[in-house]
Amino acid sequence: MAGSPSGLVTGNRQLATGYNRRAMKKCLLLTIVVLTSVAFAAQKQSDTQRLIDEALKPSPLQENLRILTDEIGGRVPGTPAMEKAVKWGFDAFRASGADTVKLESYSIAHSWQEGATRVAVTSPTQFNVRAVSVGWAPATNGPVKARVVSVGNGDAAGFSKAGDISGALLLVHTETMKTWDDLFAEYMRAPAIIAAAMKGKAAGIAFISTRERDLLYRHINTNHGEIDQLPIVIVAREDGERVARLVAKGSPVEAEFDLPNKIGSPFEVANVVAEIKGSEKPDEYVLLGAHLDSWDLGTGALDNGCNAALVIDALRAIKASGLRPRRSIRFALFTGEEQGTLGSRAYVTAHRNEMDKVAAVLIFDEGTGKATGFSLGGRKDLVAPMTKLVAAFQPWGATKLTTDAFVGTDNLDFLLEGVPNLVANQVEANYLENYHASSDTYDKVDFDQLKKHVAIASALIYEIADAPQPLGPRQDRAQVESLVKETHLDDQLKAFGMWQEWEQGTRGRAH
Helix, strand or coil: CCCCHHHHHHHHHHHHHHHHHHHHHHHHHHHHHHHHHHHHHHHHHHHHHHHHHHHCCCCCHHHHHHHHHHHHCCCCCCCHHHHHHHHHHHHHHHHCCCCEEEEEEEEECCCEECCCCEEEEEECCCEEECEEECECCCCCCCCEEEEEEECCCCCHHHHHHHCCCCCCEEEECCCCCCCHHHHHHHHHHHHHHHHHHHHCCCCEEEEECCCCCCCCECCECCCCCCCCCCCEEEECHHHHHHHHHHHHCCCCCEEEEECCCEECCCEEEEEEEEEECCCCEEEEEEEEEEECCCCCCCCCHHHHHHHHHHHHHHHHHHHHHCCCCCEEEEEEEECCHHHCCHHHHHHHHHCHHHHHHEEEEEECCCCCCCEEEEECCCCHHHHHHHHHHHHHHHHHCCCEEECCCCCCCCCHHHHHCCCCEEEEEECCCCHHHHCCECCCCHHHCCHHHHHHHHHHHHHHHHHHHHCCCCCCCCCCHHHHHHHHHHCCHHHHHHHCCCHHHHHHCCCCCCC
16 A cells, blocks of 8 residues: 555655755855855955055145145135135045046125225224124125114014114124034024014124134125125124123213125136046945135134045045945035035035935034034934944944934035935034134144044945945935924024925925
């Protein structure tokens, strides 16, 4: 009969042998996969260390920055210095070995240059007040005589207490700046103060400097290259508080101010964009950027010449390493950042049809204070992949990730387009005290720390560019909308007059 005991034994042995062979084959394949993964991870670790080592080698970094700051100086768009800086960036990228370098032009609505700003108290005593015009403030068309009215710190209570402000020069009190939050607060409160001044028909505004020891600096309160609504100056803290004490005594204080600013017509300026072509996916890319422009009271070393030099040196390090990533890497020196991130916005507008191809954007814009990690532009989905990527920076303490989102640097328009975007977070160090000021000069740069930042930037953008999968997906309009509200970025966009552009779809990812 079929199925005799001897036949069963023979059949079971054959089945067992077949099973063992299949099991061994599966185990072998699993072992190969594991070993391949381990080898890949080891290779990636080796590539990262190779890039870090290359970035830390002596390089033209310091000399490049010396030329930019000492020989070119402050770089306001529309000036000869800005044109020289663009050429500096172009030549430095080529010398560093870029596969391609090009200039991408765009237009700014008005050129602007400060004249011989003058502010003086004329009664009850007489003295000159050290002051500078804010950027893109209108000219006064001759001296303006006005009474000085204090509006406190510029809130509703301060304006209410001031009473009639028509025809007055408004004195706005400030606290000394110590933290990043203080800096953002300085920008955030300015639009409401200007709106209240316009409503009350004030003649002008004088903000007391947030820095001590007579240090002057320049800000801007417009965001599209347009001229501001009324004359605005920043006055030296010591002079401003002297004026405040005179006003507090109750006697009328009279002043005279003159802003002979030079306003010009629309003009062309250019971003400088270099590239290393990817080996497998050259149409996809990661972008490392910093802004090349600066204000002109100092020489723009910390804001942001040091990081413009970093971008160039990162290209040099990657090229010198001999490594070529899967995706391309673009290196951008944006202009017009100080006028409202105009250069990066122009870049995004010109390249909108390739935003799906941008794997990530990384921006450096906080001087040379120690890097602590990265802001992920509100993207919580980037925490897990970025945690793995920043592990290599543990020895430098640059592994902390934050999911905040903010207006103020060149990642903004990429964020609004749904592109994964990163901003290096750094400690304040000596950045804030020299921010936009006459003291922002080459001697303030911490080159040891800057070299570490070159290493971090080089390794990170290479790892993102060479990864098998993108860092994260491009978000759709609804996802960006949700992020904007969750991070309260909407409040900032409203304060700076950008919200309507977002709502109407003229800025950011379309509906």
